[in-house]
Amino acid sequence: RVVLKMEDDLHVDSSSENDEEDVELAEDSEEGDENDLSTSESEIEDPDEDLEELRAKLNLKNQSEVPMEPEKPKSDEESEDEDEPLNTVGNIPMEWYNDFPHIGYDLNGEKILKPATGDELDKFLAKMDDPEWGRTVHDKYTGRDTILTDEEVDMIRKIQEGLYPTAGYNPYEPYVEFFTSDKMMHPLSNAPEPKRRFIPSIWEHKRVIKIVRAIRNGWIQPKKKKTVTKPKYYLLWDQMDEPAKPHPMHIPAPKIKLPGHGESYNPPPEYLPTEDEVKKWESKDPDDRPPFLPQKYASLREVPGYGNFVEERFGRCLDLYLCPRQRVMRLNIDPEDLIPKLPKPRDLRPFPTSESIIYEGHSDLVRTISVSPSGQWLVSGGDDCSVKFWEVDTGRCVKTIETDGKVYSVAWCPNPAAMLVAVACEATLIVVNPSIGNANLCSSTDVLLSSYSNDDGEDSSLIQWTAYGGDEFEQGFRIKIPHKHPLRQVTWHGKGDYFATVAPDGDHTSVLIHQLSKRKSQNPLKKVKGKVQKVLFHPTHPHFLVATQQYVRIYNLVKQELTKKLISGVKWISSMDVHPKGDNVIIGSYDQRLCWFDLDLSTKPYKTLRHHKRAVRQVSYHRRYPLFASASDDGTVVIFHGMVYSDLMQNPLVVPVKILRGHKTVDQLGVLDCLFHPSQPWIFTAGADKTIRLFT
Numbered sequence: 171r172v173v174l175k176m177e178d179d180l181h182v183d184s185s186s187e188n189d190e191e192d193v194e195l196a197e198d199s200e201e202g203d204e205n206d207l208s209t210s211e212s213e214i215e216d217p218d219e220d221l222e223e224l225r226a227k228l229n230l231k232n233q234s235e236v237p238m239e240p241e242k243p244k245s246d247e248e249s250e251d252e253d254e255p256l257n258t259v260g261n262i263p264m265e266w267y268n269d270f271p272h273i274g275y276d277l278n279g280e281k282i283l284k285p286a287t288g289d290e291l292d293k294f295l296a297k298m299d300d301p302e303w304g305r306t307v308h309d310k311y312t313g314r315d316t317i318l319t320d321e322e323v324d325m326i327r328k329i330q331e332g333l334y335p336t337a338g339y340n341p342y343e344p345y346v347e348f349f350t351s352d353k354m355m356h357p358l359s360n361a362p363e364p365k366r367r368f369i370p371s372i373w374e375h376k377r378v379i380k381i382v383r384a385i386r387n388g389w390i391q392p393k394k395k396k397t398v399t400k401p402k403y404y405l406l407w408d409q410m411d412e413p414a415k416p417h418p419m420h421i422p423a424p425k426i427k428l429p430g431h432g433e434s435y436n437p438p439p440e441y442l443p444t445e446d447e448v449k450k451w452e453s454k455d456p457d458d459r460p461p462f463l464p465q466k467y468a469s470l471r472e473v474p475g476y477g478n479f480v481e482e483r484f485g486r487c488l489d490l491y492l493c494p495r496q497r498v499m500r501l502n503i504d505p506e507d508l509i510p511k512l513p514k515p516r517d518l519r520p521f522p523t524s525e526s527i528i529y530e531g532h533s534d535l536v537r538t539i540s541v542s543p544s545g546q547w548l549v550s551g552g553d554d555c556s557v558k559f560w561e562v563d564t565g566r567c568v569k570t571i572e573t574d575g576k577v578y579s580v581a582w583c584p585n586p587a588a589m590l591v592a593v594a595c596e597a598t599l600i601v602v603n604p605s606i607g608n609a610n611l612c613s614s615t616d617v618l619l620s621s622y623s624n625d626d627g628e629d630s631s632l633i634q635w636t637a638y639g640g641d642e643f644e645q646g647f648r649i650k651i652p653h654k655h656p657l658r659q660v661t662w663h664g665k666g667d668y669f670a671t672v673a674p675d676g677d678h679t680s681v682l683i684h685q686l687s688k689r690k691s692q693n694p695l696k697k698v699k700g701k702v703q704k705v706l707f708h709p710t711h712p713h714f715l716v717a718t719q720q721y722v723r724i725y726n727l728v729k730q731e732l733t734k735k736l737i738s739g740v741k742w743i744s745s746m747d748v749h750p751k752g753d754n755v756i757i758g759s760y761d762q763r764l765c766w767f768d769l770d771l772s773t774k775p776y777k778t779l780r781h782h783k784r785a786v787r788q789v790s791y792h793r794r795y796p797l798f799a800s801a802s803d804d805g806t807v808v809i810f811h812g813m814v815y816s817d818l819m820q821n822p823l824v825v826p827v828k829i830l831r832g833h834k835t836v837d838q839l840g841v842l843d844c845l846f847h848p849s850q851p852w853i854f855t856a857g858a859d860k861t862i863r864l865f866t
Contacts, residue, residue, distance in 0.1 A: 257282055257311040264310045273313045284313045423490050432464040435473045442466060515827040518811040520851040521797055522865035525832050527565040529862035531558055535836065536856035538843050540582040540591070545848045547606060549591050550862055551577025557593055559604050562847075562864070568606050571646055574598070579659045585666025589615045590648075590686075592669055594657035599671055601649040601686070619648055622689055632682065635689040651684065651691070663707045670705050670714075681705055681716060694727070703743050710752040717746045722757065722767075736773050738765055745788045747798070754814055754822065756798060758786030764800045766812070766824060777824055781808045784840065790853075792846040799853055801841035805833045807855055807865070830865050833857035 257274035267273050272281035288296070297303045305318040318326070325335040334341060384390045432441050441464045443451065451459050461482070467473050515521075534553035541548055541562070548560040553576045559569040575596035583590040589612050593600045603619075605612045638647040655673035662669045670683045680702045684691045700718030707714060713733060714725045720743065722736035740759035748755050755767040762782050765775035782802035791798045796813040809828040830853070833841050839858035846853050852866045 259311070274311065282312070287313075423493075426486070434464075435467045435470055437464045437466060512825050513823075515811075515825075518825065518827055520795070521809050521811065521827050522830065522851060522853045523828055524865065525830070525863055526852075526866040527562075527864040529560050529565050529567070529864070530860070531567045531570075532556070532860045532862075535839065535858040535860060536842065536862055537577065538579045539845055539854055539856045539862060540580045541845055541848060541854065542582050542589075543584055543586045543848060545850065547582075547604075548854060548862070549580050549582060549604070550856060551580045551593060551595075552856075552860075553577075555595075557591075557602065559606055560862070565864075569604055569646070571602065571604075573600070578657060581660045581662050581669065583666045583669075584662050584664055587611075587614070588618060588666060590666075592660045592662065594660045594671065597653045597656050597673075599651040599653065599657060599660060599684075600647060601651075602646045603648050604646050616648075619686075622687070632679070632693060633684075633691045635691075649689075653682075654679065659704060661706055664709055668707070670707070672702055672705050674701050674703065683714075694725070699723075704746040706746060706748055708752055709748060709750055715746065715748065715755070717743045717757065719743060722746065722755065724769075734769065734773060736767050739775060739778070740765065744786055747789050747791050749791050749812075749814060750793050751814060754812075756789045756791070758789040758800055760785040762786060762802070764789060766822070768822065770818065771821075776822070779810075779824070779826075781826060781829075782806065784838075787841060788843045790844050790846055792851070793848055795846075795851050797846065797851065799844050799846070801844040801855060803835065803838060803840040805835045805840035805857070806831050807841055807844055807853065809853070830855070832863050832865075833861070834859040 256277055258277060259274040264273070267284075271283060273284045274282045276282055300306070302317050305323055306315050307318060308314075309316050321337070324337070328335050381390070385392075431437050434441075443463050448463065451463060461478055462476075529548070529550070532550065532552050532554050536550050536552040538552075539548060539550045546562055547568075548562050549557060550560065551557045551573075555573050555575060555577070557571045557573060557577055557580060558567050559571075560567055573593070573595045575598075577593060577595050579594040581592045583592070589603055589605070589607070591602045591604060593602055601619075603612060603615050633651055633653065636650040636652075638650060653671065653673055653676070655676040657671050657673050659672040660669060667687050668683055668685055670681065673680050673682075678696060678698060679693055680698055681693070681695050682691050683694055694714065695716065698716075698718075700721065702716060702718055704717040705715065708724075712727045714727050716723045716725065720738055720740065722738065722743070723732060724734040724736070725731070726733045736755065738757055738759070740757070740761055740763050742760040743757050744760050745758040746755065753769050755769065757765050757767070759765070762780055762784060764779040764781070764786055766777045766779070767773075768776040779800075782800065782804055784803035786800050786802050788801045789798065791812075796811055798810050798812045799807055800810075801807045807830040808826055809830065811823070811825045811827050813823040815822070833855065834857070836858040841855050841857045843856040844853060850866070852864060855863050855865065857863070
């Protein structure tokens with residue numbers, strides 16, 4: 171019908187009124203059924219060509235009759251939005267494009283370049299000059315700044331205030347019922363009931379047959395009713411009288427202490443307080459004094475009511491209600507089993523136990539001692555500016571040498587073919603030949619010193635060596651080695667040709683090694699980390715041990731490198747000694763501790779011993795027996811049994827066996843030095859009481 175109507179409009183001339191009516195009919199016909207349209211098109215002989223021609227003519231006619239609306243001029247914002255490319259990267263973090271010149275891609279796949287952005291100064295100037303800065307936001311997808319409209323700003327303000335963003339929205343409009351609450355005359359559906367509602371279900375019938383078969387075969391057992399047999403007559407409260415079974419973790423509440431004689435209304439006279447005790451009780455704070463004082467009444471009828479009864483009962487209830495209870499699991503362990511199984515001291519003999527000889531002669535405290543390799547002679551030095559030589563067996567002072575200052579360290583040369591003693595006196599090191607004992611040994615020592623020859627032809631030593639002569643030579647002085655800073659220690663190498671000195675205040679020259687045969691001095695450490703306290707030569711390897719305040723560094727003198735660094739864990743190291751086999755080191759500290767290091771095991775202490783009440787001044791190993799000792803300012807010397815096994819799988823055995831007492835404490839100083847005899851299980855101790863003692 172539509173096509174025929176369109177043909178009539180094209181071929182028949184009609185008035186404008188008829189044309190307008192035809193247009194209205196055509197519009198109404200477009201809302202018709204598609205089936206009618208297909209039917210009408212099928213009636214045309216050549217439907218495709220005629221239909222296209224008709225549509226083209228109809229469009230021309232409509233365009234000629236319908237006036238065209240003038241195009242509205244586009245605003246600047248709309249033109250900018252159309253010109254602006256659309257970023258198609260999607261919902262991804264825009265930080266991914268921070269290192270790229272573009273910010274995304276448009277619909278054609280072209281890169282969207284980032285707009286030019288100014289620095290912080292440009293932003294500040296724009297902020298001050300642009301009046302629209304307050305409503306400008308940055309679009310991270312295009313990289314441009316967008317100015318919000320008044321509607322958008324108002325919407326943001328409403329969201330911040332918790333209001334509805336849509337303008338004119340009324341959240342309290344009257345409710346419109348979807349279904350009316352009034353009962354209607356006719357139902358929603360007046361269709362007749364379906365037939366399936368009156369026919370039994372086939373599937374339900376099959377399910378019932380299956381359940382019946384299962385019950386008949388015994389696959390499903392019906393629940394049996396529990397029959398509770400009760401007597402016809404029974405006690406109503408019988409079960410309440412039975413005690414409840416205790417909880418397996420039940421902890422009974424603590425019971426109140428039973429009243430004694432003091433709570434009696436007629437207590438014995440010795441329980442009644444005196445007037446002084448009553449005044450003392452009243453002066454105390456109520457929390458610190460007893461709750462009441464005993465009083466005596468003639469009869470029980472005269473006893474008044476107890477004023478604190480309600481308060482005490484309430485406190486008792488709070489204790490029962492709020493007191494946490496916890497079961498303490500006790501272990502049945504014998505305390506003796508916790509003590510390590512150590513051998514008895516009598517099985518570890520020999521070790522020094524008793525005081526034998528006291529060497530007296532110094533007028534001030536004795537700081538240092540040393541024993542000759544033969545064990546026949548003993549040398550000591552102290553604050554009385556003297557060096558004394560003693561005979562060990564008799565305790566007789568055979569020679570005394572006066573010095574220019576206090577003696578802080580003495581060391582006997584370990585070479586048995588030389589009778590030499592190194593003395594550290596203030597900032598000067600003196601090599602002394604005591605000229606005691608074997609005369610041939612003393613003369614051969616002088617010949618050895620006089621045979622010095624400089625092979626290099628020039629003096630390249632750090633320090634100038636000077637030979638003594640005249641009266642000083644007769645007293646025993648042989649060589650003088652001056653230093654820039656006060657010396658605190660001197661120690662010999664095992665072969666007796668090298669010896670080292672320590673000057674803690676010398677910085678990079680605090681440790682120097684001297685060679686006696688060539689009369690040269692050298693500085694092995696160009697940089698010293700920390701303040702050096704003690705140095706030692708390793709007894710079996712070309713290693714050099716340097717102890718600072720908290721660490722012990724072991725250097726290889728051949729390779730000239732750091733081999734190991736021991737972490738002591740103490741605050742200040744005071745002394746150090748190396749085991750004769752070279753695998754163990756002990757250190758003493760001013761914080762009362764003694765640490766045993768196993769060099770093959772770890773860089774941390776194998777054992778830390780605390781047997782002293784004050785600072786540990788000296789530690790020492792015995793060269794033959796498994797013994798070592800520690801001397802302290804508390805006036806005691808502790809002897810330890812320290813057995814080192816050849817089996818590397820077995821740890822050293824460290825057992826304290828004896829505490830030696832004898833020295834007196836003077837000005838909080840006790841035993842300042844201790845040293846074992848080279849061949850006997852004896853120990854020499856030097857103290858602040860101006861004496862030297864031998865324990866055997």
